[in-house]
Amino acid sequence: MAKIQTFRWVCLFAVFLALVPISETGAAENIYVFPGESIQAAIDKALPGDTILVKPGEYNENLQINQENLTIISDSKNPYNTVVITGEDKESNVFKVVASNATISGFSIADSKCGIYLNGAKNCVINNNNISGNIIGICLFKSNNNTLSNNFIHSNADCGIKAFTSSGNAIYNNYLNNTKNARDDKSNAWNRTSGNCWSDYTGKDEDGDGIGDTAYTINSRTISIDYRPLMDFIPELPVMPEAIFTSNMTVGYAPLTVEFKDISENASSFLWDLGDLVTSDSAEFLHTFVNEGNYTVTLNAMNENGSDSTHVTITVLKAPDPSVPILPEAKFNENVTYGHVPLTIQFFDFSKNAASISWNFGDGKNSCCPNPIHTFCCPGNYTVSLTAENENGSSSKCIVITVLEPANQSFTEDTVNPEDARDYGSSRRNESTDIDGILGKKMLGSVGRFVLSFTGTRSLAEMVPSLEHEIYRFVDMAKNFTEDSVSRIEVKNTSMNVLLFGFLGIALGLSLFRRGK
Numbered sequence: 001m002a003k004i005q006t007f008r009w010v011c012l013f014a015v016f017l018a019l020v021p022i023s024e025t026g027a028a029e030n031i032y033v034f035p036g037e038s039i040q041a042a043i044d045k046a047l048p049g050d051t052i053l054v055k056p057g058e059y060n061e062n063l064q065i066n067q068e069n070l071t072i073i074s075d076s077k078n079p080y081n082t083v084v085i086t087g088e089d090k091e092s093n094v095f096k097v098v099a100s101n102a103t104i105s106g107f108s109i110a111d112s113k114c115g116i117y118l119n120g121a122k123n124c125v126i127n128n129n130n131i132s133g134n135i136i137g138i139c140l141f142k143s144n145n146n147t148l149s150n151n152f153i154h155s156n157a158d159c160g161i162k163a164f165t166s167s168g169n170a171i172y173n174n175y176l177n178n179t180k181n182a183r184d185d186k187s188n189a190w191n192r193t194s195g196n197c198w199s200d201y202t203g204k205d206e207d208g209d210g211i212g213d214t215a216y217t218i219n220s221r222t223i224s225i226d227y228r229p230l231m232d233f234i235p236e237l238p239v240m241p242e243a244i245f246t247s248n249m250t251v252g253y254a255p256l257t258v259e260f261k262d263i264s265e266n267a268s269s270f271l272w273d274l275g276d277l278v279t280s281d282s283a284e285f286l287h288t289f290v291n292e293g294n295y296t297v298t299l300n301a302m303n304e305n306g307s308d309s310t311h312v313t314i315t316v317l318k319a320p321d322p323s324v325p326i327l328p329e330a331k332f333n334e335n336v337t338y339g340h341v342p343l344t345i346q347f348f349d350f351s352k353n354a355a356s357i358s359w360n361f362g363d364g365k366n367s368c369c370p371n372p373i374h375t376f377c378c379p380g381n382y383t384v385s386l387t388a389e390n391e392n393g394s395s396s397k398c399i400v401i402t403v404l405e406p407a408n409q410s411f412t413e414d415t416v417n418p419e420d421a422r423d424y425g426s427s428r429r430n431e432s433t434d435i436d437g438i439l440g441k442k443m444l445g446s447v448g449r450f451v452l453s454f455t456g457t458r459s460l461a462e463m464v465p466s467l468e469h470e471i472y473r474f475v476d477m478a479k480n481f482t483e484d485s486v487s488r489i490e491v492k493n494t495s496m497n498v499l500l501f502g503f504l505g506i507a508l509g510l511s512l513f514r515r516g517k
Contacts, residue, residue, distance in 0.1 A: 028047075028049035028050055028051065028271055028300045028302070028307065029046075029047070029050050029051075029298075029300075029309075030050070030051050030052075030053055030300070030307070030308075030309045031045070031046055031050055031051070031052045031053070032052075032053050032055065032075070033052060033053070033054045033055060033059075034055045034057070035055060035056075035057030035058070035059070036057075038061065039052065039054055039059055039061055039063055039072070039085075040061055040062075040063050040064070043063060043064075043065060043067065043070065043072070046067055046070055047067075048067060048068050048069040048070070049069050050070060050071070051070075051071040051072075051073065051300075051306060051307040051309075052070065052071065052072045052073070053073060053074075053075040054072070054073070054074050054075060054083050054107075055075050055083075056074070056075070056076055056083055057083065057084075058083075058084045058085075058086070059083070059084070059085045059086075060085075060086050061085065061094075062092040062093060062094060062096070062112070063085075063094065063095050063096070064096045064097075064098065065095065065096070065097045065098065065099055065102050066098050066099050067099055068099045068100055068101055068102075069099075069100075069101040069102075070099070070101075070102050070103070071102075071103040071105075071306050071307055072102070072103065072104050072105075073103065073104075073105040073106045073305075073306045074105070074106030074107055076106065077105070077106045077128070077240060078106065079106050079107050079108045079128060079129055079130040079152075080108065080130055083106065083107050083108060084107075084108040084110070085107050085108065085109050085110075086110055086111045086112075091113050092112055092113055093112055093113055093114040093115075093116075093117040094109045094110075094112045094114070094115050094116065094134075095109070095115070095116045095117065096114075096117045096119065097116070097117065097118045097119065097121045097124060098119050098120055098121065099121060100121055100122040100123050100124065101122075101123050101124065102121065102124045102125075103124065103125040103126075103304075103305070103306060104116060104124075104125070104126050104129065105125070105126075105127050105128045105129065105305060105306060106128050106129065107129050107130070108129070108130040108131075108132075109129060109130070109131045109132075109134070110131075110132050110133040110134060111133050111134065112134050112135075113134065113135050113136070114134060114135065114136045114137075114138070114139045115129075115131040115132075115134040115136070115137050115138060115156070116129070116131065116137075116138045116139070117136075117138075117139045117141070118138075118139070118140045118141065118143040118146060118166075119141050119142065119143065120141070120142050120143060121143045121146065122143065122144055122145050122146065123145050123146065124143070124146045124147070125146070125147050125304065125305075126138060126146065126147070126148045126149075126151065127147070127148070127149045127150045127151060127305070128150050128151065129151045129152070130151075130152045131151060131152070131153045131154075131156070132152075132153070132154050132155040132156065133155055133156070134156045134157070135156065135157050135158045136156060136158050136159050136160075136162050137151075137153040137154075137156040137159070137160045137161060137178065138151070138153065138160070138161045138162070139161075139162045139163075140161075140162070140163040140164070140166040140169060141164060141165060141166065142165045142166060143166045143169070144166055144167055144168045144169065145168045145169065146166075146169045146170075147169070147170045148161065148169065148170070148171045148172075148174060149170070149171075149172055149173045149174060150173050150174065151174045151175070152174075152175050152233075153174055153175065153176050153177075153178065154175065154176070154177040154178060154199075155177070155178065156178045156179070157178075157179055158178075158179060158180065159178060159179070159180045159181070159182065159183050160176040160177075160178035160180070160181045160182055161174070161176065161181070161182045161183075161184075162182070162183045162184075163182075163183065163184045163185070163186065163188055164183070164184075164185045164186070165185070165186065166186055166188065167186040167187050167188060168187075168188065168189075169188040169189070170188075170189050170192060171188060171189065171190050171196065172189070172190065172191050172192045172193075172194060172195055172196060173192075173194055173195075173196065173230070174196045174197070174233075175196070175197045175233035176196060176197070176198055176199060177199035178199075181198055181199065181200060182218045182224075183218070183219070184218045184219045184222060184224035185219065185222060186222055186224070187222050187223055187224060188224055190216075190218060190224060190225065190226035190227075191226050191227050191228040191229075193228070194211065194228050194230055195211070195216065195226035195227065195228040195229045195230055196216075196226055196229060196230060197229070197230040197231070197232065197233035198216050198226070198229055201216050201229050201231075203216070203229065205231045210230065210231050210232065211228045211229065211230060211231065212228075212229040212230070212231060215227045215229070216229040239266050239303070239305060240266065240303070240305050240306050240308060241264060241265065241266045241267040241268075241301040241302055241303045241305075241306070241307060241308045242264060242265040242266060242267075242301065242308050243264050243267070243270070243299045243300065243301035243307075243308040243309050243310040244262075244263045244264050244265065244299075244301075244310065245260055245261060245262050245263060245264070245299045245310065245312075246260070246261045246263060247259065247260050247261075247297070247312060247314070250312060250313065250314055250315065251314070251315040251316075251317065252315075252316065252317065253316070253317045253318070253319045253320060254289065254290060254291060254292045254316045254317065254318060254319050255288050255289065255290050255319075256288065256289045256314070256316045257286055257287070257288045257289075258286070258287055258288075258289070258314060259284075259285075259286050260272065260284065260285060260286075260287065260297070260299075261283070261284045262283045262284065262299060262301075264299070264301040264308075265301075266301075266303055267301035267302060267303055267308075268302060268303040268304065269281070269301075269302050269303075270283075270299060270300060270301045270302065271299075271300045271302075272297065272298070272299055272300075273296075273297070273298045273300070274287055274295065274297050275295035275296045275297055275298070275314070276289060276295055289314060289316045291316065292316045292317055292318045292319075293316055294313055294314070294315050294316075295313070295314045295316065296311050296312075296313055296314075297311060297312050297313075297314055298310070298311040299311070325392035325393070326353050326390070326392060327353065327390070327392050327393050327395060328351060328352065328353045328354040328355070328388040328389060328390045328392075328393065328394060328395045329351060329352040329353060329354075329388065329395050330351050330354070330357070330386050330387060330388035330395040330396050330397040331349075331350040331351050331352065331386075331388075331397060332347055332348060332349050332350055332351070332386045332397060333347070333348045333350060334346065334347050334348070334384075334399065334401075337399065337400075337401055337402065338401065338402035338403070338404065339402075339403065339404065340403075340404045340405065340406055340407045341376070341377060341378060341379055341403055341404065341405065341406050342375050342376065342377050343375065343376045343401070343403045343404075344373060344374070344375045344376075345373070345374055345375075345376070345401065346371065346372075346373050347359065347371060347372050347373075347374065347384070347386075348370075348371050349370040349371060349386065351386070351388040351395075352388075353388075353390055354388035354389065354390055354395075355389060355390040355391065356368070356388075356389050356390075357370065357386060357387065357388050357389070358386070358387050358389075359372055359374075359384070359385070359386055360384070360385045360387075361374050361376075361382060361384050362382035362383045362384055362385075362401070363376060363377075363378070363382055376401065376403045378403065379403050379404060379405050380403055381400055381401070381402055381403070382400070382401045382403065383398050383399075383400055383401075384398060384399055384400075384401055385397065385398035386398070
């Protein structure tokens with residue numbers, strides 16, 4: 001008896017599995033079609049919920065949509081200057097829809113039997129299309145509860161919109177200018193808050209509200225009437241969703257927990273694909289990536305007009321071995337490595353695994369700022385080093401900064417023409433002889449001792465070389481500003497005489513001052 005009962009339960013469970021459909025669809029995807037590619041091929045490989053975005057260009061195809069819940073839109077959302085779809089011949093249809101919940105938006109559709117033909121389709125959305133040059137612009141056959149809005153339907157040979165054996169459709173805010181604008185053998189709604197703009201409407205708008213004062217009749221027998229015909233057609237572009245989200249990190253060690261937050265605009269629903277076979281429809285959540293690898297996280301945002309998607313790559317690194325210490329790695333960059341005094345340099349720290357850093361600028365100055373600005377005030381070569389540290393050790397990197405003399409400084413006082421070196425040395429010896437001849441060595445020594453006794457400074461003999469150097473420097477600088485320069489010997493003879501007699505005068509004055517006291 002127990003075996004029979006068990007057998008019955010197994011049979012019932014098998015029947016249950018056979019009756020319950022198993023969904024094979026994953027997260028919705030965006031499929032892009034570029035000029036030269038086939039839109040039909042994209043339709044054939046699409047799954048329910050997918051969006052096919054057609055890039056601007058001209059496509060010559062006859063398309064059949066037999067997959068439920070597809071969105072086919074132009075990527076620019078503008079039918080007038082982007083996408084043009086032309087049927088292969090006058091006896092075919094550009095779009096033939098035999099599935100429900102399809103959306104067709106943003107196309108220019110021309111030169112076919114029917115621009116858009118809905119055959120047994122339900123809950124489809126046809127909006128923002130430019131449909132012209134066909135035999136019939138939009139044709140509905142045994143198709144119910146569809147929405148046709150914001151379409152520019154003109155120059156079609158037989159009829160703009162033809163609905164037969166179809167009911168419950170909402171047709172509003174379209175512009176129609178065709179041989180025959182509309183036919184309807186059932187009851188459909190030709191207006192909501194507003195109706196359609198008819199090229200053959202003869203009514204008036206006495207109150208100036210933009211809506212005709214009298215109704216426009218499509219078929220009085222079936223009561224197919226537009227009660228709010230528009231005086232002017234102002235196309236309303238569909239509001240498309242924009243997928244936007246944030247993540248608090250994009251790289252880290254496994255296991256990595258990431259916070260995602262949806263901030264999409266104009267979206268009525270959204271779906272996440274986290275790249276590891278997990279999906280979510282939450283606005284904000286945490287997700288943990290267990291294994292290392294690169295995961296493409298995609299957010300699809302949707303509304304009644306279409307969908308949009310965006311993605312980010314999450315990089316999950318292999319967890320480090322806890323037995324192997326993680327050492328710091330000192331790295332930095334700078335905006336310049338040489339220049340004239342004063343030289344100001346910006347440094348940038350790029351160290352890894354560092355708990356702290358310290359800078360040594362080689363001139364006695366230090367810093368612990370990550371991106372310091374430092375000024376070198378004196379010429380020279382300075383070794384700048386950065387040290388990065390953590391609990392496991394330290395690492396250093398250094399670079400040499402070259403600081404040059406001020407750009408406007410003259411160096412003529414220290415330079416001698418190599419060809420004149422012999423004559424220059426000889427003239428220096430002759431000049432020394434001249435000085436000795438003027439004063440005499442004994443007199444020079446006496447004057448030096450005399451000055452030293454009153455001033456406490458170096459002897460005159462010790463000061464002569466430095467004073468002589470300063471005189472030369474002054475003369476060379478003066479030569480840069482006048483063409484009437486004098487020779488070194490003339491200046492030296494005159495200058496040294498004036499200098500020595502000046503010292504004698506100072507010494508004599510000090511002597512008289514002391515005696516007076």
